[in-house]
């Protein structure tokens with residue numbers, strides 16, 4: 001083992017340091033194993049119930065009428081998530097597109113969209129029209145209202161009650177914090193919020209942005225009252241194998257409404273050829289519980305390694321996880337660069353590439369990104385990025401296997417070690433961030449959280 005790690009460039013000191021952290025995570029990891037086992041059976045049952053067979057893997061072309069594999073996969077998703085219906089399509093370009101389809105398909109002029117738990121994901125700002133944008137919901141006469149979380153991060157029930165009116169048609173809740181300053185919500189919390197909203201207005205549609213959340217828990221938002229649940233296939237549910245796509249699971253009516261926006265009125269879900277992706281979609285969904293588990297273990301491992309080294313991490317090493325994103329505040333530009341070089345060096349694709357901070361259009365600072373993925377931009381695969389500005393934090397996520405995520409974290413430590421940016425003693429006392437961490441760990445964390453990824457990625461993705 002040591003020899004192989006040495007060949008990969010991991011020194012004995014780094015290996016030993018990280019190995020000790022790993023030993024302390026056994027119980028935590030066992031919980032992840034149990035969740036994955038449960039979810040694996042859930043997916044398997046849905047596949048068996050729907051009699052998945054070889055012919056499901058044949059793709060259609062052209063209009064895609066009667067695409068048996070596509071239609072069966074949508075039933076598998078619906079049964080796994082306990083919903084009446086689901087769209088799972090390569091025509092859905094990304095998570096933002098899936099969310100936009102769900103919103104446009106279910107809202108009409110004069111309706112109001114309510115965000116009861118703060119601002120949604122950055123890319124939705126232009127979909128909704130929070131930032132004026134061509135073709136936004138606002139341009140079609142759909143108004144928007146937002147109730148922010150209370151200071152302590154809990155729901156502002158009084159504010160939500162006051163915000164619900166005659167016009168309120170759809171409520172949008174985002175499970176993962178994405179790159180915001182709040183904690184991610186548990187499925188149980190989302191259930192409470194939905195129950196509260198429905199008590200005031202039973203016919204309101206509750207939609208949950210489930211990106212990064214699938215299979216992190218044994219229940220999903222659709223199990224606690226969500227009418228619609230939306231996500232991206234190049235995150236958790238694609239299992240790393242889906243090369244594109246998004247899904248919308250929910251009530252028959254909501255999903256059908258979305259389908260008329262995905263294609264067009266009248267055609268809905270009847271058209272949309274699967275081309276050659278069916279097999280990858282099935283196989284990826286089958287593996288998704290395990291892949292998500294690996295990414296979760298990687299995130300918790302990173303949190304604990306860097307916490308022990310004395311750096312501020314969000315979430316911290318012990319917090320329950322609701323998504324697979326890990327933020328680490330390294331405190332120096334050199335630290336951010338070394339971390340990302342380590343992630344890149346651990347990649348199966350483009351490991352020979354040396355990432356550099358770069359001026360990118362639309363960003364207010366240079367950015368460094370590390371990704372050696374099989375699928376472009378896939379964030380279920382091992383990846384990291386950081387803006388070259390204080391507090392010098394990086395966001396780390398993914399890893400198709402726990403073993404690979406672990407190597408990525410170790411390699412990042414290795415690069416910091418080689419640059420003498422850290423010392424590998426037992427406590428982390430001698431490392432840079434310790435003093436500032438002690439004196440103001442909360443503010444560092446918040447700083448670190450407040451660097452929205454889309455804030456510096458915006459120009460890249462859209």
Ligand SMILES: *Cc1c(COP(=O)(O)O)cnc(C)c1O
Pocket residue numbers: 094095096097121123174176177178209211212232461
């Ligand atoms: C990734 C993500 C999205 C959608 O992003 P895309 O880049 O368009 O796939 C939406 N909401 C959250 C919380 C996300 O993490």
